[in-house]
Amino acid sequence: MSNPSVDPLQESLNKFNEIANTALPSYPFLSQSTIQLLNYSENATYLVTDSGRGEKYILRVGRPGYHTKMEVESELEWLKSIHKHSSIHISLPILGGNSEYIQVVQHQNEQYYCTLFTFLEGDAPNEENESELISQFFKLGEITAQLHEHSINNWESLRKIRRLTWDYDTILGTAPKWGRWQDGLAITEEREELFTKVSKKIRDRLNRFGKAANRYGLIHSDLRLANLLVEREQIKVIDFDDCGFGWYLYDFATSLSFIEHKPYVPALIASWLKGYRRVRPLSEEEEQEIPTFILMRRLQLIAWVGSRDNETTRELGNGFTEDTDKIAKRYLQNGKI
Numbered sequence: 001m002s003n004p005s006v007d008p009l010q011e012s013l014n015k016f017n018e019i020a021n022t023a024l025p026s027y028p029f030l031s032q033s034t035i036q037l038l039n040y041s042e043n044a045t046y047l048v049t050d051s052g053r054g055e056k057y058i059l060r061v062g063r064p065g066y067h068t069k070m071e072v073e074s075e076l077e078w079l080k081s082i083h084k085h086s087s088i089h090i091s092l093p094i095l096g097g098n099s100e101y102i103q104v105v106q107h108q109n110e111q112y113y114c115t116l117f118t119f120l121e122g123d124a125p126n127e128e129n130e131s132e133l134i135s136q137f138f139k140l141g142e143i144t145a146q147l148h149e150h151s152i153n154n155w156e157s158l159r160k161i162r163r164l165t166w167d168y169d170t171i172l173g174t175a176p177k178w179g180r181w182q183d184g185l186a187i188t189e190e191r192e193e194l195f196t197k198v199s200k201k202i203r204d205r206l207n208r209f210g211k212a213a214n215r216y217g218l219i220h221s222d223l224r225l226a227n228l229l230v231e232r233e234q235i236k237v238i239d240f241d242d243c244g245f246g247w248y249l250y251d252f253a254t255s256l257s258f259i260e261h262k263p264y265v266p267a268l269i270a271s272w273l274k275g276y277r278r279v280r281p282l283s284e285e286e287e288q289e290i291p292t293f294i295l296m297r298r299l300q301l302i303a304w305v306g307s308r309d310n311e312t313t314r315e316l317g318n319g320f321t322e323d324t325d326k327i328a329k330r331y332l333q334n335g336k337i
């Protein structure tokens with residue numbers, strides 16, 4: 001029973017903390033360590049510090065029911081493959097004392113999949129620092145293209161991967177994984193009409209765009225700034241929890257998560273494209289479709305903000321939906337962002 005005087009977010013956090021502490025003994029080398037919550041959204045991630053050696057790790061506790069165990073195993077397989085076949089800096093899973101990567105913690109009839117990862121130094125890009133962000137997006141373009149090349153070149157060995165699908169249906173259509181944007185915050189009648197038009201335009205354009213193998217494959221699916229770590233000249237990619245099958249350009253759109261409406265977005269797109277094209281070709285036709293993916297991501301995030309309770313969604317609130325109007329209208333008028 002939940003206690004009405006306790007903040008439901010705090011209650012969820014208490015539960016996740018308990019699960020994280022239950023998972024820790026699965027790693028005998030962490031017998032003397034402390035945990036500190038770093039982020040709570042779809043999953044909870046903790047910084048684990050070994051008080052003896054001072055070593056740091058990341059412990060991720062997944063939200064129950066979000067993924068099957070096989071899907072988590074698939075994510076970890078992909079991480080190992082990326083590490084083996086590319087130079088992208090990622091965080092890797094670590095085996096527990098039972099020689100398993102995934103530790104299953106049972107709590108009140110639900111199963112939580114916990115995974116320990118290597119710790120990477122760095123800080124997320126600063127969305128307020130426009131010029132720095134523009135040059136970071138050049139590098140991000142290169143890295144994203146490398147990731148996509150990896151996905152295409154290793155397709156045979158990745159055949160067994162079982163992950164979510166991110167297409168129109170599961171993002172905005174009949175089976176939206178993060179809920180319906182129509183149930184988001186501040187959806188007035190007028191806005192519902194506007195966004196419905198946007199959503200239909202996205203659907204029609206994506207039907208024409210198609211899912212050819214050079215456009216659609218295994219992607220990270222959540223390259224938002226908080227999932228990038230910058231250390232000097234290097235950008236590292238973390239949190240593959242949403243990885244799945246989707247359009248390569250959707251992967252790019254996720255990099256603009258929560259900042260889609262900012263005036264500097266066209267400059268970020270231009271910079272990203274330059275970086276991407278240094279590694280992998282991207283046609284003019286694909287480039288023209290970028291706003292379609294950005295609007296699709298934005299509506300998906302409106303659904304996410306409306307259906308989740310965490311610090312990010314609380315902070316974004318109604319303003320996130322309201323700030324969408326301008327870009328939605330522009331997209332309808334001329335297909336631009």
Ligand SMILES: N[C@@H](CCO)C(=O)O
Nearest residue numbers: 041042043222224242
């Ligand atoms: N699935 C994402 C939300 C949007 O980026 C997360 O929880 O990190």
